[in-house]
Amino acid sequence: MTQKPRAADPGDTGSTPGGSAPTKPATGDGERVVIRNNRKLTDTSEPEGTATDAGSDVPAEGLVEDAEIVVDEIEAEVNATDGPEPSGPPVVDAPAQPVDGGGTSLGAELEALRAELDERTRDLQRVSAEYANYRKRVDRDRSLVQEQATGSVLAALLPILDDLDRAREHGDLVGPFGTVAEQLTTALGKFGLNAFGEQGDPFDPTRHEAVAHQTSAEVSEPTCVQVMRRGYQLGERLLRPALVAVADPE
Incomplete structure (x- = not known):
């Protein structure tokens, strides 16, 4: 009578009764574990009546299925741990700057910024002073032009005022004519x-x-x-x- 092979534990590292190769432990390098199903074939040379029981292949098939499940779980864990490989070039961390050198660089940059700020401040003060002088000069010129224009008009009216003075001396500025003369003198006086x-x-x-x-x-x-x-x-x-x-x- 042919002896049935016993069902081996999937974690068993030894040889399986069915002739399967020993299972290697999973590693972190993602090595794929391959289990070949070397099931024991029935010897056809045996005489009739001594053939292997048909149910002897069932434990081997169950072992292969269990091993494949374990292998799939191991592959999933390895893939999750490793993650996808980066597509770009490897990132190299820049060397850390020394503390003393960094402080010196920042101090020099700060001094340069202060010098530039002082220069810009002096430029702004100079421009502001030039603009203030320009405003004063423009205002003075405007007043001078206005005074010259007013003086030209008043100088043209001086002969009329001379005639009014002579009429006043002779006593002719009486009635409405005298009133108009006084109004003209008052109006011209408002212009200075x-x-x-x-x-x-x-x-x-x-x-x-x-x-x-x-x-x-x-x-x-x-x-x-x-x-x-x-x-x-x-x-x-x-x-x-x-x-x-x-x-x-x-």
């Missing part, structure tokens, strides 16, 4: 027009033009004793000097 040159004023060669000279014991300094034509100024600007007769002390 001022008249000067009265009898008894000290003679000022910068403001008076002497057309006659005489001596008098009644004066202690050169004095305007007669005003022939009044002078006008616009603010501090002289539009026209006054024509006067001057009396010098004896």
Whole structure:
């Protein structure tokens, strides 16, 4: 009677009764464990009546299935541990910078930034000063141009004011005509027009033009004793000097 092979444990490292090769333990290198099914074939040379029992192949088939399950589990664990290989070049960690060298580099960079900041600050201050001077110059030129334009218009009206002065001396500025003359004088005064040159004023060669000279014991300094034509100024600007007769002390 043929003896049935016993079912071996899947973890058994020895030879299986069915002639299977010994199972190698799984390693971390992902080595595939291959179990070949060398099942024991029935000897056909045996006489009739001594053939191997048909059920003797069942334990071998179960052993192969169990081994394949264990191999699949081992492969899954190895693949999960190793993970996919990186597609790019290997990453090499940069060497750590020394502490002292890094501090020196940062200090030098900080000094360079401070120097550049100081230079930019000086440039900004210089530009701001130039712009302030430019604004002052523009404002001064604008005021000068405005004053010159106003002076030109007022200088053209001075002969009319001279005629009004002569009419006033003769007593002709009466009624509506006198009212219009006063309104014109007031309106021109709002633009800064001022008249000067009265009898008894000290003679000022910068403001008076002497057309006659005489001596008098009644004066202690050169004095305007007669005003022939009044002078006008616009603010501090002289539009026209006054024509006067001057009396010098004896």
